[in-house]
Amino acid sequence: MSGLRRALIGLAVLALLIGCGSAALILTSDHASPRGLALGLILAAGWSFAFTGLYAWDRRPGNNVGPLMTAIGFTWFFQGLAASNNSVVFAIGILGGNLSYAIIVHLLVSFPSGRLQDGLSKIVVGIAYFATVPLQIAWAVLTDPTTQSDCEGCPTNPILIGGHEGLASAVNFIQVLSGIIAIALAIWVLYAHWRRSPATERRVLSPVVFTGGLAFTILLTQLVVGELGGTSALKDVFFAGAIAVFTLLPFAFLLGLLRSRIGRAEEVSSALTIENAELNAELEAKVEELRASRHRIVEAGYAERRRVERDLHDGAQQRLMALTMNLRLARAKLGEDPAQAGELLDEAMTELAEATAELRELARGIHPVVLSDRGLRAAIGGLAERSPVPVEVLETPAERLPAPVESATYFVIAEALTNVARYAGASGATVRVARENGAVAIAVCDDGAGGADPAAGTGLRGLADRVAALDGELAVRDRDEGGTAVEARIPCG
Amino acid sequence: MEDNRPVSKSVLIVDDHPSFRASARRLLEASGYAVVGEAADGAEAIAAAGALEPDLVLLDVQLPDLNGFEVAERLAALGADRPEVVLTSSRDLAEYGDEVDTSPVRGFIPKSELSGETLAELVG
Numbered sequence: 001m002s003g004l005r006r007a008l009i010g011l012a013v014l015a016l017l018i019g020c021g022s023a024a025l026i027l028t029s030d031h032a033s034p035r036g037l038a039l040g041l042i043l044a045a046g047w048s049f050a051f052t053g054l055y056a057w058d059r060r061p062g063n064n065v066g067p068l069m070t071a072i073g074f075t076w077f078f079q080g081l082a083a084s085n086n087s088v089v090f091a092i093g094i095l096g097g098n099l100s101y102a103i104i105v106h107l108l109v110s111f112p113s114g115r116l117q118d119g120l121s122k123i124v125v126g127i128a129y130f131a132t133v134p135l136q137i138a139w140a141v142l143t144d145p146t147t148q149s150d151c152e153g154c155p156t157n158p159i160l161i162g163g164h165e166g167l168a169s170a171v172n173f174i175q176v177l178s179g180i181i182a183i184a185l186a187i188w189v190l191y192a193h194w195r196r197s198p199a200t201e202r203r204v205l206s207p208v209v210f211t212g213g214l215a216f217t218i219l220l221t222q223l224v225v226g227e228l229g230g231t232s233a234l235k236d237v238f239f240a241g242a243i244a245v246f247t248l249l250p251f252a253f254l255l256g257l258l259r260s261r262i263g264r265a266e267e268v269s270s271a272l273t274i275e276n277a278e279l280n281a282e283l284e285a286k287v288e289e290l291r292a293s294r295h296r297i298v299e300a301g302y303a304e305r306r307r308v309e310r311d312l313h314d315g316a317q318q319r320l321m322a323l324t325m326n327l328r329l330a331r332a333k334l335g336e337d338p339a340q341a342g343e344l345l346d347e348a349m350t351e352l353a354e355a356t357a358e359l360r361e362l363a364r365g366i367h368p369v370v371l372s373d374r375g376l377r378a379a380i381g382g383l384a385e386r387s388p389v390p391v392e393v394l395e396t397p398a399e400r401l402p403a404p405v406e407s408a409t410y411f412v413i414a415e416a417l418t419n420v421a422r423y424a425g426a427s428g429a430t431v432r433v434a435r436e437n438g439a440v441a442i443a444v445c446d447d448g449a450g451g452a453d454p455a456a457g458t459g460l461r462g463l464a465d466r467v468a469a470l471d472g473e474l475a476v477r478d479r480d481e482g483g484t485a486v487e488a489r490i491p492c493g
Numbered sequence: 494m495e496d497n498r499p500v501s502k503s504v505l506i507v508d509d510h511p512s513f514r515a516s517a518r519r520l521l522e523a524s525g526y527a528v529v530g531e532a533a534d535g536a537e538a539i540a541a542a543g544a545l546e547p548d549l550v551l552l553d554v555q556l557p558d559l560n561g562f563e564v565a566e567r568l569a570a571l572g573a574d575r576p577e578v579v580l581t582s583s584r585d586l587a588e589y590g591d592e593v594d595t596s597p598v599r600g601f602i603p604k605s606e607l608s609g610e611t612l613a614e615l616v617g
Binding site for chain 2 (some may be wrong): 212285314317318319321322324325327328329332344446
């Protein structure tokens with residue numbers, strides 16, 4: 001058993017004993033009236049605050065609510081001491097008799113955390129303690145209880161400084177006024193707190209707000225009625241109501257506190273929901289990226305087909321058209337001018353050779369046969385040879401790779417070398433393709449101007465999509481030593 | 494070849510492919526046409542038509558700037574001095590729908606069928 005729990009059990013036994021002591025004092029009191037109601041109020045409210053407070057303290061040791069409730073329970077028994085026929089005990093009861101109300105105010109405005117959250121709450125609690133400690137002491141010192149209408153049979157006041165009736169009345173007036181202000185402000189703070197709370201927190205606050213609000217309203221009315229001089233029967237009605245409500249109040253706090261435990265579970269659940277939503281958003285972003293990438297790949301496919309059509313139309317087709325016309329003209333000239341016909345046929349053969357070369361180049365752009373026939377090393381060698389910028393091939397894998405990987409690697413290098421020739425202003429470039437940790441690492445570096453923007457053109461972005469389709473990555477960066485590096489990494493078990 | 498073809502008809506050839514322009518020039522000149530100029534795009538064609546005042550413009554549909562139909566519209570706006578226009582393309586007539594019919598041109602000749610005779614059939 002922990003030290004705290006042992007201490008709490010000790011406090012519980014103490015509360016039980018003090019309660020019994022208070023009951024004995026009330027039952028033997030010459031002035032407590034009505035005795036039954038007083039006994040009910042002291043024991044029911046005192047014990048319920050003390051025991052529920054100790055339970056709350058045990059369950060939530062880090063929260064001030066438990067200690068505050070326990071303190072209310074113990075200070076509540078001061079009211080029992082005021083029933084004593086012994087003047088010293090009676091005086092102690094009078095001095096501390098109202099302290100529990102200030103602690104209730106403190107608890108209400110700080111619930112459920114047990115901490116005072118804002119300036120207004122601190123002011124309210126300050127007024128409550130001011131009214132119930134220094135003003136109460138001042139009042140007790142200045143007032144002779146035997147002269148009070150509701151204290152018939154009370155013992156003499158051992159701490160009385162007599163002869164200041166006017167001052168005593170003034171202190172009493174300030175005390176009641178402070179009490180009314182503190183209670184009214186506490187009700188307002190409680191209501192404001194409840195109003196701005198989200199639904200889950202309201203579940204925690206509701207029992208406390210309604211019971212506490214009711215208790216304070218009764219207390220307020222009791223104070224006002226007392227000041228205005230209500231009948232004894234009316235005062236008894238409020239007294240009975242106060243017993244009921246103040247007995248219920250600690251259970252309301254306990255219920256709220258337990259709900260806040262449930263609330264914590266809901267907080268965890270809510271955190272999980274948020275995490276889930278974040279994961280969903282991440283997933284949706286990935287899906288969106290995939291959708292965009294797929295769209296770009298389809299678009300790139302269309303663009304590629306348009307390029308092939310354009311290349312065919314502008315290249316081989318035009319040459320074949322010219323060839324047709326030259327042949328037609330040669331045929332017409334065959335009889336009348338055989339020499340010119342011969343020249344036309346020579347031209348036709350040149351056109352035909354160029355058309356064939358263009359078709360071969362076009363076919364290589366669609367799919368390089370050398371790649372499928374002889375692999376990456378030969379295909380990259382061909383790219384290096386055809387490049388107008390001198391290219392040094394540093395490394396290529398000796399073994400064959402899966403066809404999609406070889407194809408993507410080839411086109412990354414082809415596009416990168418085309419960009420080097422077109423834009424880099426480089427005097428040379430290097431190509432390196434190596435197998436590293438289950439992936440193919442591709443690097444095309446040049447010694448040109450750098451500053452390549454991969455977002456500017458469609459070529460590299462299309463290649464990035466092509467590489468991403470194989471779960472790979474492509475990056476373009478400026479090299480520290482100058483020039484541009486196009487680097488790609490494609491998984492390749 | 495037909496004897497009644499207008500041998501002195503002046504022609505402007507508009508095409509962005511030099512090899513086609515060269516072959517067409519040779520073919521048309523062999524058929525008795527006077528090729529007075531060549532243009533590689535629409536803007537150049539409109540300027541050349543204004544300057545050279547050819548009787549006939551052999552106009553490729555696919556040009557780098559304007560397309561052949563737009564150039565034909567601009568040439569038609571020249572009024573009484575406007576040249577006759579014949580469109581040509583390496584594509585088939587069917588690929589242009591009814592655009593050829595609704596254009597201010599004399600007709601369309603696929604490039605593969607271009608000759609002095611096919612041209613004379615359209616422009617007389």
